Amino acid sequence: MAQFDLNDDSVVCIVGSGAGGGTLGNELAQKGVKVVILEAGGRYEIPDFINDEWASFAQLAWKDMRTTSGKWRVARDFPNLPAWIVKAVGGSSIHWAGASLRFQDHEFKARSTYGAVQGANLLDWPVTLQEMEPWYAKAEDKLGVTGTNGIPRLPGNNNFKVLAAGARKLGYKEVHTGNMAINSQPRDQRGSCQQIGFCFQGCKSGAKWSTLYAEIPKGEATGNLEVRPNAMAIKIEHDARGKVTGVLYVDASGATQRQKARAVAVAGNSIESPRLLLNSASPMFPNGLANSSGQVGRNYMRHTTGSVYAVFDKPVHMYRGTTMAGIVRDESRLDTKRGFVGGYELETLSIGLPFMAAFLDPGAWGRGFTSALDDYSNMAGMWIVGEDMPQATNRVTLDAKAKDKNGIPVASVHFDDHANDTRMRDHAYRQGAAIYEAVGAVRTFPTTPYPSTHNMGTNRMSANAKDGVVNKFGQTHDIKNLFVSDGSQFTTGAACNPTLTIVALAIRQADAMTGMMSRGEI
Amino acid sequence: MRDVDRRTRVSRRIFLRGSATAVPAAAAAAAGMTVTAESAWAQAAKNLKPQTMATLVKAARDTYPHDRLADSYYITAVAVYDSADPTLRALMESGVAMLDAEAKKRFGTPYLDVLSETDRVSVLRAVEGSPFFKKLRGDLVVTLYNQKPVWVKFGYEGASADKGGYINRGFNDLDWLPEV
Ligand SMILES: Cc1cc2nc3c(=O)[nH]c(=O)nc-3n(C[C@H](O)[C@H](O)[C@H](O)COP(=O)(O)OP(=O)(O)OC[C@H]3O[C@@H](n4cnc5c(N)ncnc54)[C@H](O)[C@@H]3O)c2cc1C
Ligand code: SF4
Numbered sequence: 001m002a003q004f005d006l007n008d009d010s011v012v013c014i015v016g017s018g019a020g021g022g023t024l025g026n027e028l029a030q031k032g033v034k035v036v037i038l039e040a041g042g043r044y045e046i047p048d049f050i051n052d053e054w055a056s057f058a059q060l061a062w063k064d065m066r067t068t069s070g071k072w073r074v075a076r077d078f079p080n081l082p083a084w085i086v087k088a089v090g091g092s093s094i095h096w097a098g099a100s101l102r103f104q105d106h107e108f109k110a111r112s113t114y115g116a117v118q119g120a121n122l123l124d125w126p127v128t129l130q131e132m133e134p135w136y137a138k139a140e141d142k143l144g145v146t147g148t149n150g151i152p153r154l155p156g157n158n159n160f161k162v163l164a165a166g167a168r169k170l171g172y173k174e175v176h177t178g179n180m181a182i183n184s185q186p187r188d189q190r191g192s193c194q195q196i197g198f199c200f201q202g203c204k205s206g207a208k209w210s211t212l213y214a215e216i217p218k219g220e221a222t223g224n225l226e227v228r229p230n231a232m233a234i235k236i237e238h239d240a241r242g243k244v245t246g247v248l249y250v251d252a253s254g255a256t257q258r259q260k261a262r263a264v265a266v267a268g269n270s271i272e273s274p275r276l277l278l279n280s281a282s283p284m285f286p287n288g289l290a291n292s293s294g295q296v297g298r299n300y301m302r303h304t305t306g307s308v309y310a311v312f313d314k315p316v317h318m319y320r321g322t323t324m325a326g327i328v329r330d331e332s333r334l335d336t337k338r339g340f341v342g343g344y345e346l347e348t349l350s351i352g353l354p355f356m357a358a359f360l361d362p363g364a365w366g367r368g369f370t371s372a373l374d375d376y377s378n379m380a381g382m383w384i385v386g387e388d389m390p391q392a393t394n395r396v397t398l399d400a401k402a403k404d405k406n407g408i409p410v411a412s413v414h415f416d417d418h419a420n421d422t423r424m425r426d427h428a429y430r431q432g433a434a435i436y437e438a439v440g441a442v443r444t445f446p447t448t449p450y451p452s453t454h455n456m457g458t459n460r461m462s463a464n465a466k467d468g469v470v471n472k473f474g475q476t477h478d479i480k481n482l483f484v485s486d487g488s489q490f491t492t493g494a495a496c497n498p499t500l501t502i503v504a505l506a507i508r509q510a511d512a513m514t515g516m517m518s519r520g521e522i
Numbered sequence: 523m524r525d526v527d528r529r530t531r532v533s534r535r536i537f538l539r540g541s542a543t544a545v546p547a548a549a550a551a552a553a554g555m556t557v558t559a560e561s562a563w564a565q566a567a568k569n570l571k572p573q574t575m576a577t578l579v580k581a582a583r584d585t586y587p588h589d590r591l592a593d594s595y596y597i598t599a600v601a602v603y604d605s606a607d608p609t610l611r612a613l614m615e616s617g618v619a620m621l622d623a624e625a626k627k628r629f630g631t632p633y634l635d636v637l638s639e640t641d642r643v644s645v646l647r648a649v650e651g652s653p654f655f656k657k658l659r660g661d662l663v664v665t666l667y668n669q670k671p672v673w674v675k676f677g678y679e680g681a682s683a684d685k686g687g688y689i690n691r692g693f694n695d696l697d698w699l700p701e702v
Contacts, residue, residue, distance in 0.1 A: 051681035054668055157688075158696040165699040175702070194687030204683040314698045315525055319678060321693030353678040357667035365585045365659055366643060373667075374588060377526065377677025439699060 002226045004036050006259055011036045012513070013247050013261035015233040015276060018091020019502045020486035021267030022211025023142075025227070026219035027510030033517065034224050036259055037216075038231040038249050040268070041087035046213060049094075049202030053354045056201035060094055062087040066271065067399045067412040073448050075415070077362035082413040083302075084451040085269055089229050090212025092269065093499070094202045095453070097324035098181040098209065099347055100145045101496035102136050105129040106334050107387065110492040113334065114341040119418055120389035121299055125491040126463040126472040132504060139504040143181035143209045144188055153177045154184045154193060157321030159348045162312070162380040166435035167328045167346075174329035178347065181209040181500075182322065188214065195321035197350070231257075234408050236264055236280040236289055236482065244289070244482045250406050263481040263513065263522050265474075267506075270300065270455035270488040274396045275411040277459065277469075290459070290476035290484075295469050297396040299460050300413065301493040302452035304342075304386035304421040307349055308432030309360065310441035311375040318350040318380050326382075331431060332495040340423040343495040344386030346432060351381070359450055372445060380436060384428040385454070387495045389418035396458050454498050456490040473512040474505060481522040485509055524692040526677040530592070557583075557593055559634070567604045569611050574618045577634050578603060578658070581621060584642045585659055586666055588675075595672050599665040600658075617654030624648050 004011050012028055014021045017039040025037045041062075050056045061084065068075040068082045075082075085092045106113040108129055111122040140148040147153050154177045156164060167175045182203075183192045193207040206213055219225035230252035237258070238244045246260040266273045274297035278288035288296050326348035333343055351359065353376055361369055394416065398409040417425075429446040436444050462468025465477035474489050476482045485506055487498050494501075516522045557579050558564070564572035564579075578600040579593060603614045618633070624645045625633040636642045649655050666672065673680050682688055 049683075051683050054664060155694060157693045161694065161696045161699055161702075164702045168702050193689075194683075195689040195693040196683050196687035197693075198681075198683065205687070315523055315677070316696060317523075317526075317677065317679075317692065320682075320688040320691070352680070353673050353676050354664070354668045357663050363659075367587055370586050370588055373676065374590070 001220050002034070002223050004034060004226050006257060008034070009246070009260035009262055010034055011259070011261050012263045012265060013038065013259050014265045014267055014485065015247060016091060016267035016269065016272070016486065017089050017211060017216065017227055018086070018267060018269060018486065019093045019096070019211060019499045020506050021265065022090060022093065022215045023503050023506040024265055024267065024485045024510055025225050026211075026215040027507055028513065029219035029222045029224035031510065031514045032224060033514060035219070035226070036261070037225070037227045038233050038247060038259065039089050039227060039229050040232040041089060041229065043089040043227070043229040044202070046202070046204055046206055049204050051196070051198045051201060051204065053201065053352050056198070060086050060088050060202065064404055065402055065410045067402055067410060068414070069412065070394070070415040072415040072417065073362075074451050078451050081451045083269075083271055083455055084453050085455065089216065089227060090210045092453070093210040094212055095200050096499055097199050099324050099327070099497040100140065100143055100179050100181045100500040101345070103129060103132070103494040103496065103501060104332070104334070107492065107494035108132070117341060117389060117420060119391060120420070121392045122390060123460070123462060123467055123491050126461055135504040135508040136500065138507050139500055142507070143500065143503065144183055145179045145181050145500070146177070146184050147179045151187070152184045154180055154182060154322055154325045156326060157195065158316050159318035159321070159350050159380050160326035162316055162439060163326050163328065163346070163348050163382055163435065166439040169438035170435055172328050172330045176327065177325045178327040180322070180325050182325065183207040190214065193322060197319050197321050197323065199323040232406065233268070233276055234279065234406055236266075236276065238282065238284065238289070238479070242284060242479060244479055263483065265483040265485045266459075267485040269486055270458045271396055271411045271413060273484060273486055273488045274458040275398065278398050279408055285478075290469050290478045290482055292478050293466050293468060295460060295467070297458050298392050298394070299390035299457040300394040300396055300415060300455070301388050301390055301457040301490065302415065302449075303454045303493055304344065304384065304388045304424045304428075305449040305454070306384045306425050306429060307381055307447035308384070308429060308436065308444060309379050309381040309447055310433070310436035310444040311372065312378045312380065312440060313442055315377050316380045317377055319352055323350055324348055324383070328435070331428070338427055340420045340427065342387030342420070342424065344384050344424060344428050345495055346382050346384060346428065346435070349381045349383035360445065360447055362448070372443065382432055382435075384425065384432065385495065385497060386421070386424045386428060387493050388421045390457050390460070390492060391416070391418055454487070454493070456487045456493050456498055459484045459488040461489050461491045474509045475512070483509065483513065523695045523697055526674065526679060528675055528677060557634070563597055569606055570604050570614060573634070574615055575600070575604065577618045577621060577632070578614065580634055580642070581646065581658065582662055582666065584639060584646055586662055587639065590675050591672065595666060595669060598669060599662055602661070602665060613654055613657065617652070617658070620649055620652065620654060621645055
C-alpha cells in the first residue's frame with residue numbers, strides 16, 4: 001500500500017472517504033493519479049460491525065459536537081445530533097440502505113419546471129439527465145444495482161409484502177423491491193444478501209456496496225491511493241495566487257500535520273464540507289474559501305422525510321431482512337395538482353426495538369406511547385423521501401461559541417420546513433396510512449423525521465458563479481484546483497435517495513480532473 | 523409464520539452481590555418481587571436510600587408502562603443511578619423528594635404509596651419539565667429498551683449475522699396477505 005510524503009505536492013488530497021470521496025479516490029487511483037484521502041474516523045472492517053443498534057451507533061456515528069437552530073423538531077429532540085451519519089473509513093456508505101435511483105429529467109431543471117416558488121432558492125442544475133446518463137450507467141454497474149445490468153431484484157421480505165399488498169389495493173402501479181446496491185447474487189467478488197436486517201449497522205455479509213470494501217481496497221491495490229484514518233482536516237491552505245496548496249489536519253496523536261497537494265477535493269458530507277471551507281477563511285478569502293457567491297453553507301437540504309409505521313393484528317417481524325428493499329414510486333411523478341411541487345417515494349424501513357423506542361415519538365411517554373411499542377412485532381414501516389425546497393436561510397454556519405477538541409468552531413445547522421415541504425409530508429403521511437389501512441392496519445403512526453441521513457446542497461452547483469459554489473464538474477468557481485465531491489454539490493435534491501447521483505458525479509469528476517491535469521490546467 | 527418464544531427462562535443462579543444489578547432480571551421476576559423499599563434489591567443499594575431506589579423503579583414503570591414486563595427490567599433500568607457520583611446521586615434524591623412532595627400535596631402520601639397509576643402519572647406530568655424527569659425519561663429510553671431480555675418480550679430477535687441472517691429464518695414467511 002502506498003504511503004506518500006507530507007511534502008509530496010503531486011498528490012490529490014481528498015477530505016472524506018465516503019460515497020463521494022472514496023469513489024473519487026479509487027477512480028483517480030485507477031487512472032494513475034496519486035491520492036491521499038484524509039478520513040476523520042477510524043477504520044473498521046466487516047468483522048468489526050456490530051448487529052446492535054446502539055453499540056453500532058457508538059462505533060460508527062459522527063458524535064462530535066454540532067449545534068442546531070430553527071423550527072425543525074430535530075433541534076428540540078436532538079439538539080446536538082442534526083444528522084445521523086458516519087465518521088469512519090467508508091463514511092455513510094457503511095450506514096446507507098442501498099436504495100439507488102436516478103433523478104428524473106425535470107428534477108435537474110427544478111427552477112424552470114416548478115417556476116418561482118416563494119421563499120425557495122430554486123435553480124436548474126448546470127447538467128441535464130441526458131449528460132448524466134452514461135455516468136449513471138457506470139455508477140449502476142459499479143454499485144451492482146438490482147434491476148439494472150440484468151441483475152435480478154431482491155426477494156421481498158415481510159415488511160415489503162405488507163407495503164406491496166396495500167399499495168396494490170390502493171391502485172399504485174410501480175411497486176417492487178427497488179433498485180438496490182445490494183447483491184441479489186454474487187458479484188464483484190462479494191456475496192449475496194443473507195437478509196441479515198442490519199443494513200444500517202454495516203453489512204456483515206458485504207453484499208451491500210460500500211466504499212470501505214468495494215472501492216478503497218481496489219484503489220489501494222494500484223499503489224496510488226493512501227487512506228489516512230483518524231486524520232481530521234481543519235484548514236485548506238492557499239498561496240498568494242489563490243491556488244490551494246494543501247490541507248492541515250490533526251492526526252491520531254493530536255499533532256497537526258500539513259499534507260501538500262496539487263489539488264484538493266472536499267467530500268466530508270454536507271455539514272462538514274462547508275464547515276471546512278468556512279474555517280479556511282484567510283485575508284485573501286475573508287468569507288471562507290470558494291465563497292465569493294456567499295452560497296457556501298446555504299441551501300441545506302435533507303429531503304422531506306418522515307415515516308409511517310402501522311400495527312396489524314397479525315405478526316410482521318419487519319426487522320427480518322433488508323431494511324429498505326421495497327418501494328412505491330407512483331408519487332414521485334411531476335403533478336402539481338396534489339398541492340405541492342416535486343414528488344416523493346415511499347420505501348420500506350424498519351428499525352429495531354431500541355431505535356423504535358428512541359425515534360417513534362421522541363420525548364413521548366406514558367401508555368399512549370408504550371401501547372404502540374407493545375405491538376412492535378406486528379408493525380410494518382415505510383419512509384418518505386421527497387424533494388425539499390432549497391432555502392437560502394437553511395444553512396450551515398460556524399457556531400459562534402462551541403469549538404471541537406482541536407479548538408475549531410463547530411458546525412451549526414439551521415433548518416425550517418418550507419410550506420411546500422409540509423404540504424408534501426402531510427400528503428405522504430395520508431397516503432402511507434391509507435396503504436396500511438387498505439390491508440387492515442389497526443393503528444398508524446405518522447412519525448417525525450429522524451436526524452438527517454440525506455444531507456445536500458451546501459456547496460451547490462451552478463452555471464453562474466454568482467449563484468453557487470461549484471461548476472458542473474464540482475470544481476469551485478473561485479479556485480480552479482479546489483473541488484467539492486459529495487452531496488453538498490446538489491443544486492436541488494429530487495425525489496430520490498442521493499447516493500447514486502453522488503457516485504455518478506464522482507466518476508465523472510475523476511474523468512474531468514484527469515483531463516484538466518493532463519492539459520496542465522490544474 | 524415463525525413467531526418468537528417470549529417466555530422468561532428462569533435460571534436458578536440467584537446470587538446477591540450487594541448491588542441492584544446483581545439480581546438477575548429473570549430471577550427477580552420469578553421471585554415475584556414487588557416494588558417496596560423493603561425489597562432486598564432496594565436494601566442492597568449502596569449509594570441511594572432504599573426508598574429512593576424503590577420510587578425510581580415505580581416512576582420508571584409509570585413512565586414506560588408495559589404490563590408484559592416484570593419489575594425486574596425496571597429495576598435493571600434504574601440501577602445505574604445507584605452511583606457514587608455525588609451530582610447524579612443528589613439529582614436522584616432531590617428528584618424523588620420532589621415526586622414525594624407533589625404526591626403529598628395532591629394525595630397526602632409519598633409517591634410510592636399512591637395507589638392508582640393514573641394518580642401517579644398526574645404527579646409525573648406535573649414535574650415533566652424538571653431536569654430530574656427529563657434525565658430519567660431520556661435515560662430509560664436506552665436503559666429499559668436496550669436490554670436484550672426485553673427485546674424477546676416484544677418479539678424482536680436482535681443480532682442475526684451470527685445465525686446466518688434471516689434468509690432461512692423467516693424473512694418472507696408472512697402468510698396472511700395475498701402474494702403480489
Ligand atoms: C441510515 C442511513 C441510510 C441511508 N440510506 C441511503 C439509501 O438507501 N440510499 C441513498 O442513496 N443514500 C442513503 N443514505 C445517504 C448516504 O449515506 C449519503 O448520501 C452518502 O453516504 C453521502 O456521501 P458523502 O460522500 O457526501 O458523505 P459520507 O459518506 O458521509 O462521507 C463523509 C466522510 O467524510 C469524513 N469527514 C468529514 N469531515 C472531515 C474532515 N474535516 N476531515 C476528514 N474527514 C472528514 C466523515 O468522517 C465521513 O467518513 C443513508 C444514510 C444513512 C445515514
Ligand atoms: S439484509 Fe442484506 S444488505 Fe442488509 S445487512 Fe443483511 S446481508 Fe447486508
